[in-house]
Amino acid sequence: xPSQKVSFLNANGKLLSGKLELPMIKKPYPYAIxxxxxxxxxxxxxxxxxxxxxxLEGIAVLRFDFTGLGESEGDFSHxxxxxxxxxxxxxxxxxxxxxxxxxxxxxxxxxxAAALYAGAEMESVKAVATIGAPFQPEHVKNxxxxxxxxxxxxxxxxxxxxxxxxxxxxxxxxxxxxxxxLEIIKDFDKALLILHSPQDRVVEIENAAQIYHAAKHPKSxxxxxxxxxxxxxxxxxxxxxxxxxxxxxxxxxxxxxVKLTTTKQVMVKxxxxxFTTEIxxxxxxxxxxxxxxxxxxxxxxxxYELLNAALGACTAMTLQMYARRKKWPLETVxxxxxxxxxxxxxxxxxxxxxxxxxHIDVCIALEGDLSDEQRTRLLEIADKCPVHKTxxxxxxxxxxxx
Numbered sequence: 001x002p003s004q005k006v007s008f009l010n011a012n013g014k015l016l017s018g019k020l021e022l023p024m025i026k027k028p029y030p031y032a033i034x035x036x037x038x039x040x041x042x043x044x045x046x047x048x049x050x051x052x053x054x055x056l057e058g059i060a061v062l063r064f065d066f067t068g069l070g071e072s073e074g075d076f077s078h079x080x081x082x083x084x085x086x087x088x089x090x091x092x093x094x095x096x097x098x099x100x101x102x103x104x105x106x107x108x109x110x111x112x113a114a115a116l117y118a119g120a121e122m123e124s125v126k127a128v129a130t131i132g133a134p135f136q137p138e139h140v141k142n143x144x145x146x147x148x149x150x151x152x153x154x155x156x157x158x159x160x161x162x163x164x165x166x167x168x169x170x171x172x173x174x175x176x177x178x179x180x181x182l183e184i185i186k187d188f189d190k191a192l193l194i195l196h197s198p199q200d201r202v203v204e205i206e207n208a209a210q211i212y213h214a215a216k217h218p219k220s221x222x223x224x225x226x227x228x229x230x231x232x233x234x235x236x237x238x239x240x241x242x243x244x245x246x247x248x249x250x251x252x253x254x255x256x257x258v259k260l261t262t263t264k265q266v267m268v269k270x271x272x273x274x275f276t277t278e279i280x281x282x283x284x285x286x287x288x289x290x291x292x293x294x295x296x297x298x299x300x301x302x303x304y305e306l307l308n309a310a311l312g313a314c315t316a317m318t319l320q321m322y323a324r325r326k327k328w329p330l331e332t333v334x335x336x337x338x339x340x341x342x343x344x345x346x347x348x349x350x351x352x353x354x355x356x357x358x359h360i361d362v363c364i365a366l367e368g369d370l371s372d373e374q375r376t377r378l379l380e381i382a383d384k385c386p387v388h389k390t391x392x393x394x395x396x397x398x399x400x401x402x
Contacts, residue, residue: 003021008091008094009090010067010083010090011086014073016065016090018042018091022055023060030058030060030102031059031101033106033115034063034106035105035106036066038111039166040108041071042064048273049234049237049241050238053237056245058285061106062094066079076166077156077166080172081110081113081114081137089118106128108231109134109202110134112129112133113130114137120190126190126191127191130194130211131224131231132200133196133207144159152170185215192211192215197225199225224236268280276299277289286300288300288301288306308338310387311335312335312336315333315335315362318385320333322381323374328374328378330366330367330374330378332367336364338361
């Protein structure tokens with residue numbers, strides 16, 4: 001099922017823009033809401049990579065733009081922390097009315113603090129994960145810096161965040177000052193996961209310690225060592241998403257799995273961004289990707305690597321089947337494979353026979369007390385594995401539109 005652009009009204013009648021990303025591997029799935037960083041938007045790298053990682057764990061994710069940010073309606077200067085919390089609740093209402101009530105909220109930075117406040121009020125939410133979140137929302141004043149005095153004197157000031165200008169009004173500062181996270185956390189009855197980098201220079205690691213010590217169990221802490229506050233490194237954000245997806249399964253009841261149906265043996269889905277590709281092979285979920293120098297995220301093996309893997313696996317299985325039938329002492333089979341052409345070269349002119357794959361190098365290492373004759377025979381058998389035969393023969397293709 002493809003990702004969907006969605007929109008919904010917030011408490012003030014403003015239309016908020018979101019993207020609902022649904023896993024291909026299974027359904028029904030638990031639903032999660034992702035709340036982005038202060039002055040950010042739903043399409044930041046961290047938001048996209050975390051959502052993709054959660055999708056691979058079978059979790060549907062709604063990430064959206066807070067009022068006045070990204071593609072959402074409204075004037076950012078008239079928003080505050082309380083309206084952020086209300087926007088999360090509006091997103092939850094949208095899911096409840098159109099899909100299913102969310103059971104997970106993930107929040108990044110100030111979005112993490114808002115996730116705590118919103119999650120505390122929502123019965124359907126069973127687990128909350130914060131990433132680089134401040135203990136008190138008032139911490140965001142540090143980003144405003146010297147403009148605080150101007151805001152207090154003139155009622156508003158323009159601040160710059162990541163080379164973008166935003167107007168902050170006095171009501172925003174006053175709203176932050178009225179919030180006390182300790183009052184929220186001490187009675188927090190949800191499972192809580194706190195992810196934070198010791199190297200975070202925007203929201204110091206001490207904030208994570210304060211949240212952890214204030215919260216009741218079940219609570220968990222995972223360090224994002226080496227990551228920056230924005231999780232700009234895709235490996236950091238993808239790791240955070242996979243950790244959340246694995247952790248939350250203990251606290252969110254998984255419904256009976258219903259596979260997406262296909263009349264074929266394998267189903268593959270790739271949307272219009274990057275090359276991270278979801279694969280449903282039988283009842284097993286896989287991921288394919290391309291290397292970063294080809295524009296991919298390198299979250300999984302490339303198509304050629306998967307083809308290598310299929311041949312290698314089939315070769316190893318065939319050799320072990322033969323040896324077991326013969327009762328030969330074959331202990332381990334190691335198969336090393338490589339192509340002599342690159343995918344980018346082939347794809348440049350796929351119709352040209354000279355550009356197609358011409359050679360696969362297969363090196364087999366056999367471990368066990370085998371005779372020379374047995375080893376020679378096993379090498380012959382390797383070329384008789386079904387996948388090898390399929391690749392070696394002329395295969396007819398029937399490619400058509402559904």
